Amino acid sequence: MLALGDKNMMFQKDSILARLKARNHITNLLLFQLITCLFILLDVPLARQFFGFVFFTMVPGYIIIKLLRLDNLSKTEAIILSAGFSVAFLMLGGLLINEFCPLVGISQPLSQMPLLVILNVFVLLGEILILLRDKTVESWTIRTTDLSLPVLLVVVLPILSILGAVYANAFGSNLILLIMVAAIPLLLTAAVLTSKSLPSRFYPVALLMISISLLFHSSLISKYLINFGSDISLEYFISEATIEKAWWGPIGDPALGRFDSMLSITILPTIYLKLLGMSLTTIFKVLYPLIFSLVPLGLYRLWQRSVGNKYALVAVFLFMAQETFYTEMLGLARQMIAELFFVLIILLVSNMKMQASKKIVCFAVFSAAIVMSHYALALIFVFFITVAYAFLVITRHPSRNITLSMVLIFFAIMFSWYIYTSGSASFKDILSYGNYVYSQLGQFLNPASRGSTVLRGLGIDSAPSVLNTISRAFAYLTELLIGIGFLGLITRKVTVRFGKEYLILSTIAMIFLGAVILVPGMAKTLNMTRFYHILLFFLAPLILSGAAVICKLASKREKEFQTTLLLLFVLVPYFLFQTSFIYEVTGSESWSLSLSGYRMSPYQLYYKLGYFSDQGFFSSQWIRENFDFHSSQLYADRSSMPLLTSYGSIPHGEAPPLTNATQLSANGIAYLSQLNVVYKIVVADYYVCDLESLTFLNEMNKIYSNGGSEVYSNPR
Numbered sequence: 161m162l163a164l165g166d167k168n169m170m171f172q173k174d175s176i177l178a179r180l181k182a183r184n185h186i187t188n189l190l191l192f193q194l195i196t197c198l199f200i201l202l203d204v205p206l207a208r209q210f211f212g213f214v215f216f217t218m219v220p221g222y223i224i225i226k227l228l229r230l231d232n233l234s235k236t237e238a239i240i241l242s243a244g245f246s247v248a249f250l251m252l253g254g255l256l257i258n259e260f261c262p263l264v265g266i267s268q269p270l271s272q273m274p275l276l277v278i279l280n281v282f283v284l285l286g287e288i289l290i291l292l293r294d295k296t297v298e299s300w301t302i303r304t305t306d307l308s309l310p311v312l313l314v315v316v317l318p319i320l321s322i323l324g325a326v327y328a329n330a331f332g333s334n335l336i337l338l339i340m341v342a343a344i345p346l347l348l349t350a351a352v353l354t355s356k357s358l359p360s361r362f363y364p365v366a367l368l369m370i371s372i373s374l375l376f377h378s379s380l381i382s383k384y385l386i387n388f389g390s391d392i393s394l395e396y397f398i399s400e401a402t403i404e405k406a407w408w409g410p411i412g413d414p415a416l417g418r419f420d421s422m423l424s425i426t427i428l429p430t431i432y433l434k435l436l437g438m439s440l441t442t443i444f445k446v447l448y449p450l451i452f453s454l455v456p457l458g459l460y461r462l463w464q465r466s467v468g469n470k471y472a473l474v475a476v477f478l479f480m481a482q483e484t485f486y487t488e489m490l491g492l493a494r495q496m497i498a499e500l501f502f503v504l505i506i507l508l509v510s511n512m513k514m515q516a517s518k519k520i521v522c523f524a525v526f527s528a529a530i531v532m533s534h535y536a537l538a539l540i541f542v543f544f545i546t547v548a549y550a551f552l553v554i555t556r557h558p559s560r561n562i563t564l565s566m567v568l569i570f571f572a573i574m575f576s577w578y579i580y581t582s583g584s585a586s587f588k589d590i591l592s593y594g595n596y597v598y599s600q601l602g603q604f605l606n607p608a609s610r611g612s613t614v615l616r617g618l619g620i621d622s623a624p625s626v627l628n629t630i631s632r633a634f635a636y637l638t639e640l641l642i643g644i645g646f647l648g649l650i651t652r653k654v655t656v657r658f659g660k661e662y663l664i665l666s667t668i669a670m671i672f673l674g675a676v677i678l679v680p681g682m683a684k685t686l687n688m689t690r691f692y693h694i695l696l697f698f699l700a701p702l703i704l705s706g707a708a709v710i711c712k713l714a715s716k717r718e719k720e721f722q723t724t725l726l727l728l729f730v731l732v733p734y735f736l737f738q739t740s741f742i743y744e745v746t747g748s749e750s751w752s753l754s755l756s757g758y759r760m761s762p763y764q765l766y767y768k769l770g771y772f773s774d775q776g777f778f779s780s781q782w783i784r785e786n787f788d789f790h791s792s793q794l795y796a797d798r799s800s801m802p803l804l805t806s807y808g809s810i811p812h813g814e815a816p817p818l819t820n821a822t823q824l825s826a827n828g829i830a831y832l833s834q835l836n837v838v839y840k841i842v843v844a845d846y847y848v849c850d851l852e853s854l855t856f857l858n859e860m861n862k863i864y865s866n867g868g869s870e871v872y873s874n875p876r
Contacts, residue, residue, distance in 0.1 A: 186291045212436040221245030223286035236364045244504045248529040254427035268406035272434045314366045321373035325380035332758045345732040360469040371456045374486040375449035381754045387770025390491025393802035395425040402426045421581040424497040424533035452496035458503035466658045475701045481735040484693040498534035501526045600681030631737035645705030669698035762839040767799040773834045775868025780808035796831040798843040819844035820853035830872040
């Protein structure tokens with residue numbers, strides 16, 4: 161009896177200690193929340209930005225995880241889910257604030273005080289519910305033992321990236337960036353060849369640091385936006401429209417309707433700007449890449465279950481090595497946000513342990529978030545999950561991870577949002593893309609209908625140099641290994657513990673890749689490089705199976721070690737070529753703005769990559785303050801339009817192209833950029849001409865000049 165009484169007393173004591181720990185944890189969150197609010201209200205430099213970003217990008221999601229009782233999560237999963245739920249909370253919560261606050265007389269609901277008060281009230285209510293309901297609240301701890309040189313190098317990588325980008329931008333020296341890029345494959349090699357150099361528990365940290373380093377080495381190379389041939393200027397224009405009104409509503413431009421309906425570039429950047437006091441440029445160049453850097457972390461966790469720590473690290477390295485990840489994606493703010501939800505949904509679909517009711521809630525939240533972030537990625541996912549469900553039904557292998565309710569939920573959210581927002585612009589664009597592909601079917605036997613990127617990927621397009629030929633050879637090797645890996649899986653030549661859902665999705669991805677290559681015009685609807693980047697979410701691990709098949713055929717001894725060596729032999733040079741490291745050290749033609757921008761041709765720098773100079777920025781600000789497009793007509797060449805759309809606030813399509821055949825109206829104004837003034841190159845509609853051929857400029861008055869940009873007007 162005494163022993164039983166002692167056990168009861170010990171149990172009560174443990175229960176009290178657990179509740180005290182939970183209260184202490186919630187108290188710490190409340191203190192963090194209070195400090196963050198004070199820093200925001202007092203506008204404390206740096207502290208406001210750092211604490212505000214960490215709090216609003218992590219804490220709301222952490223609260224939601226605890227409210228949903230999502231237990232048994234690894235630290236990696238907890239971090240990714242916290243970020244995903246937090247960003248979704250900001251977007252969807254911001255939408256509710258935008259819609260309901262005007263009903264109570266708040267005309268600018270997306271201004272600082274309404275956002276700060278309402279968002280914090282929701283977080284506070286969540287904290288109180290957790291405190292009242294839960295006896296224990298697990299906190300995160302970080303182990304700092306067993307530090308080694310590779311571990312320290314991992315932490316130093318982002319510092320080298322930031323310092324290198326700033327130094328290259330200021331002094332034109334790329335030495336620090338070259339060291340940073342070279343260190344990444346060295347770190348990978350050390351990690352996979354010996355577990356002592358970098359313990360596997362540090363792999364998630366290593367991937368996060370590498371991801372941030374690659375993204376920052378490109379995004380921070382300039383003080384201004386860099387297009388990388390993508391839509392960031394239009395996204396900036398749309399974001400500014402919401403920020404200026406402090407309210408999200410129709411922008412009134414049918415051509416931009418599909419952008420206007422994306423909360424990832426309307427409400428989300430507005431919330432960050434109002435709460436953190438950062439410029440919109442900094443939000444797109446720093447905060448969005450930080451959020452996007454979590455995507456490789458999610459893929460690592462997804463693949464870790466099937467292929468183990470080491471090979472999951474290698475597969476994620478392939479995903480990050482492809483240049484689209486750290487170039488083109490930086491010009492697509494809405495897709496960066498959407499891909500976080502994309503990887504979270506794939507994680508949900510592949511999770512066998514989560515309760516069905518909780519999975520449906522998470523799926524609905526992330527489905528809404530991805531639909532409101534990027535229409536193309538949402539369309540791709542609905543295709544994948546619909547085909548996967550149909551396959552499961554036809555083969556009579558039902559799955560609780562891909563269900564009819566999931567398909568219907570995603571369809572309902574997607575089509576409701578795209579039809580009833582922004583004049584159905586997104587839905588109309590989806591139909592127009594389908595009509596375009598249908599109209600191109602008659603060109604099936606014409607290879608050019610697939611686009612130059614597809615032809616280059618198939619080896620049909622000739623390489624401009626020997627180094628480029630070698631670069632393509634390593635790229636083809638990665639594609640070949642993925643193809644062999646897929647054949648090895650379906651023929652069971654290799655055994656990988658992928659769940660049936662992931663195997664089905666990978667099969668659909670291979671079919672989808674074949675369709676993008678074979679169907680005329682399909683690759684042009686999004687861009688082949690972006691298609692391939694998205695499909696790597698499913699295909700990247702297949703490179704492991706491909707290497708295993710080859711090593712199994714070549715030898716029956718030490719297959720794992722040989723497989724690792726083969727992967728390193730292919731991926732290390734592939735990475736060095738993709739980053740243009742080899743092109744830079746050999747002085748060959750390079751497409752890396754970070755490593756080789758100082759020696760690029762003006763046409764490549766200012767037009768193809770969309771680099772903005774100081775003179776261009778200041779002249780666009782002058783245009784913004786002094787030009788009235790309602791009473792005057794602005795003309796500019798194609799290289800100038802991204803600059804004028806973003807920093808000049810010139811509406812899309814309001815500036816007719818400036819060419820040697822342009823007939824300026826009586827109230828016409830001609831804008832000349834750095835490329836035009838300094839290098840005498842004018843990018844007309846579909847050709848390039850010399851500035852001297854614009855003879856009508858001789859009859860106009862120069863009303864602005866800063867040495868790199870000029871503005872002319874017709875004499876009155």
